[in-house]
Amino acid sequence: MSKKPISFGKISFNLKKDADTNKNDEQTASGFGTFGRTPIQEQKEIEEIAEDLENQHVQQVMGIKNFGKKAKNFNIEEMMEQARKTASEVNKRKLEIEDSKKAVETEEVHESDDEDLIGPPLPPGLFQGAPSETDKVREVDKNKEDESDEDSYDELSGSDDEELSLEKRIPNTHEVEMQHGTKAVVALAVDPSGARLATGSIDYDVSFWDFAGMDSSLRSFRTLQPCENHPIKALQYSATGDSILVVSGSAQAKVLDRDGFEVLECVKGDQYITDMARTKGHTASLNSGCWHPHIREEFMTCAQDGTLRLWVTExxxxxKAVIKPRQQGGLKTSPTSCVFSRDGNTVACGCYDGSIQMWDHRRNFVNTTLVLRDAHQKQSEISSVAYSYLGSFIASRGNDDTLKLWDLRNFKKPLKVFDNLFSRYEQTDCSFSPDDSMVFTGESLQKGQDVGRLLFYNTKTYEPVMHLDVTKSHVIKCIWHAKLNQIFVGCGNGVVKCYYDQKRSLRGAKLCIVKIHRKKHSVEVVSSQQIITPHALPLFRQEKLRTSKKKMEKDRLDPVKSRRPDLPITSGQGGRVAASGSTLSSFVIRNLGLSKRVDDEQDPREAILKYAKEAEENPFWVAPAYKKTQPETIFQYNESEDGPSDAKKQKQS
Incomplete structure (x- = not known):
């Protein structure tokens, strides 16, 4: 006899342990339920119930059912199978396309061989609804052409450089000449964007050129003397192009803004202090300077006082720091050129003792990281040190008529020495092409040479690529701007040349060559009504002189405008003392109250003889004085009337 379960609604308690689950389901259909274990449900049903309860709770509290979409469940095996199917279908399509191409080629061959066919062949797929295989091939070819058109710019920009020879990569199809002055241009700078050029010379001038604002006349928009009577030795734009560093023959470097106005001037050190680390600035003339490639506020200068100094514009x-290069024995040597590496982590300088020395910018500058003694001839300036764009090679130009190429990984012997490159200036530089395939430098004129050259060498085979005949003077500075793909050259006769390629160069000098220089015509306005102003009348009209010379001559004749002094007194008539006599004595006599007027122009001898008769008849002044002592006048008479009348007697022979 089976016992009935105790039930309270849906909750029920089954006393029979071995009952089936189906019977329990039937028995728990009524009442409160069952006591004991709940029937086991599937996992999915439990998750759904939990989610429904959670959603109901969220809706009661916040008023929303859920926070968004449920995360999708991915079946990786199904995705892999689908990828395999698509890959196999793509391979089949490729094979079908290749077979169709071969079939088309064979059909064309047969058509050319069959001479019995009359008329044009029937178009394929005429009686079929689907396109033929040849049509499919054409569509595929069109798609390929479209893809190639999309990549055409990349091919032009990248792959052509690999196909072109080194000589054709040099932009020299066209050239432009700009006149800085008459003296040698020893400093050049182009801003990073390529919009402006700055040139400096030994005539103390710095000229600014704006390619977008220039016309075909190629005139600079501003010329100034930032360092007064000091020659300009180096110019360089900062990494952002908003300021330019000016290094001159003075001991103080200057920073100008883009328009040439002074931003700051470095302090001058105390020249009476022997320890250069204790002075705040340079004490001798500067040699070179450059900006940090990444830190826009930092720049470096080197001078004849034997130091390199790092500065901050603030x-x-x-x-900020002092670097002291040393000779082999420990004595100081003056750095002639300085440069940062492309990544800014290394400071390098070429010294007067022929050495190239390097320091790590991230550490203190006490010990060098790399030193190469006897890199160039001693007691000769290393005029330039240049890093390659990749940073593994370095080029140095010296006044010992050489250009040397070095590998920083084996910094003991040069990779190649290019000889017979005469350099007259301490600023003759060298540099790498933007793709590091070439190194180039300028050459000064020797005796017998007529044209200064710009020489290009291959960095892999070390063979000369080509040379450009620049001008009939020295070639000093040269810059190959990577963004513009143009070469700027500073020459010894004050000429700045720009070489560019009509197809492969951008902006720069190409902008201003197209513009035509036009004179501004004055607009003539003709009015119908006559307007008379007071100054237009003849009484008030001022004579307008065309030239300033005539105006000066006219003012010279005016005694008021020329401020003419009083003229000298030539006679008693019309002078300042004409009423009282022309001399001081006559002025005094007349002011004594004498009634008789003294005539200044009569002969004094005649004036005395006029009173001779009166004095003889009535002696008053002279004769009474000698009446007692000399009653008789004694006159000297000549002994012989025929003899000479001179008072001096002739000598008797």
């Missing part, structure tokens, strides 16, 4: 009153 504090020009004191240097």
């Amino acid at each position: 504090n020009p009153k004191q240097h």
